Amino acid sequence: MLTAKGYPNRLGVGGWLGGGRWGMERYLYTLHRLTGLGLIFYFLLHILVTSARAFGEAAWVASMGRVTGPLFTVGEYLVFLAFAFHAANGLRLAFIELGWGVGKPFEPVYPYKTSVDFQRPLAIVALLLAALLAAAGTLDFFVLHKGVTP
């Protein structure tokens, strides 16, 4: 019977972070992981904090009061930036998963090309989308921001 031996991650966490000269997409992968980890830990806490609305106004106000202030505003803004990048880059990854925007298969004839050559425009569009979302978020958080009514 055949058994999969797998490919041990010999470089550990350092292998995730360092992309060497593998190109922009390799760093997008690292950033996708980092933002994903940040978002999941925030989301687990967010479920607990926002569920307070089921217990009435006093519980909601108390719960929101515990996560209000300049430090939390900056933290929330970082979460928004993580969302902007993870969403735009995730959409790019879903497109690639479906075979969209990666070009058609072709015979490997010298001088060789890689599919990354065809994916680059998609990566640039994803980054532009993330930047647009980030700019809108920055405007909302720091320029047009309204305070919470006590």
Place this chain on the structure above:
Amino acid sequence: MIRDAKLWTWHVLAGLVIFVFLGLHMLIMHLDDVVNIASLNPAGGHPIDWANVVARGKMIFFPVTYTVLLGAALFHGLYGLKNILFELNLGDGVKRATTVVLALLGLGLFVYGTWAAFASLALARSL
């Protein structure tokens, strides 16, 4: 391997569901001054003001879409976390324990979050 491929497909599909519903959530909660959707924050002020929470809480659309988003995001996030942890060359026993802990955490939070969404609907409609 087939099971892994199916779970990966669900992971991608869940990501697309999150893109739609979390995008809407962000529009309402964090881009409300840029893209003003007054009907979803009818009391004016900040989206997390209690009056706005109650106004949105009365619409069945919110608990339903929150539940869909909750399930999709928990699966997408915890499955992604599991895949990252598994790259740390864990032993078989630790892998099994990690899977069980993450599955229980996800199920527990899904049940609690779904209860909270529908309890909020009942509370908002009673006010």
